Amino acid sequence: MSVGYLTMDDGPSDITRDxxxxxxxxxxxxxxxxxxxxxxxxxxxxxxxxxxxxxIGNHSYSHPNFEQLTLEQCISEVEKTEELINELYKKAGEVRKFKLFRFPYGARKLNESKEFQEYLKNQRFCKLDDMHITSEWYDREGLIEGVDVLWTYDFTEYRIQNDTSLTYDDLVARIHEKKQGSSDSLLNEGSRHIVLLHDHEETNAVISRYYQKFLDYVMLHGVDFIEPEFRYLS
Structure with a gap:
């Protein structure tokens, strides 16, 4: 069995309730x-x-590539969305306990990366507890040191919207792929992951209830989705 935190990007959409x-x-x-x-x-x-x-975490306001923005533009994207997330929690009548941020496209190599990470830290953003993530790539890239939340497995199901040759079975086959000499596979026994799906009605129009199909499949094959835990960088 492997375990993972489930994260979903780009919502809310018309299918978020479902x-x-x-x-x-x-x-x-x-x-x-x-x-x-x-x-x-x-x-x-x-x-x-x-x-x-x-x-609810922050995925920017307009989903730009942060590597193409100035530090001031990056911060503006975050802060505009923070105001809206706070409004969501207020309308829901719930206390917001955690502030999280994920870069659009995972594009996190800013010219002013250190300054932006310090900004996140100073604003008391936290991250999913990644101390026991088993991905060799995650460790090699030093992602444990960032305040932002990346992922270790992306279903990439969004690609089906624009690639008519890509099928559900193709993406299922990818779940079973194992890189030689690597423990990064989602189904690797004893592994621990941050899993990414997307909240896209466009994908749902191609594969109805795609989120259920993929998640039911990986759970049937030994993935256990656990309740999120968090940590702050000192």
Whole structure:
């Protein structure tokens, strides 16, 4: 068996309610990384997710590539979304306990990376507890030292929207891939992961309830999704 935290990017969307209802039924507590623009469009879906137990993280306001922005622009993207996330929690009547941030596209190698990481730290952002993540790549890249939340396994199911040759079976086969000499496979016995799915109605239009299909599949093959735990960098 392997274990993982479930994270979902890019919501809220028109299917967020269906996703959270499914996850609640399976006893999975997710971290949703919302964009500010989508919160503005679907405030009630975000409130619903919080009321159902989801934790909401910051995925920027407009989903730009942060590696192409100035430090000031990066901070503006974060702060605009922070205001909206705080509004979600207020509307939901819930106390916001954790502040988390994930870079759009995972593009975290800023010219001013050190300054931005210090900003996150000073603003009391925390991260998913990654002290026992088993990914060799995660360790090699020094991701344990960042305040931002990355991932160790991405289903990449969003690719199906634009690639008509890509199928559900192709993505399932990828789940079983093992890199030679690496323990990074999602299904590797005893491994621990941060798993990424996306909250996209466009993917749902191609594969109905894709989130359920992928998550049911990996759970059937030994992945246990655990409740998120967090840590602060000193």
């Amino acid at each position: 996703i959270i209802d499914y996850l609640t039924g399976r006893g999975i507590k997710p971290v949703f990384f919302f964009t500010g623009q989508n919160i503005e469009k679907r405030m009630e879906e975000g409130v619903y997710a919080i009321k159902k137990g989801a934790i």
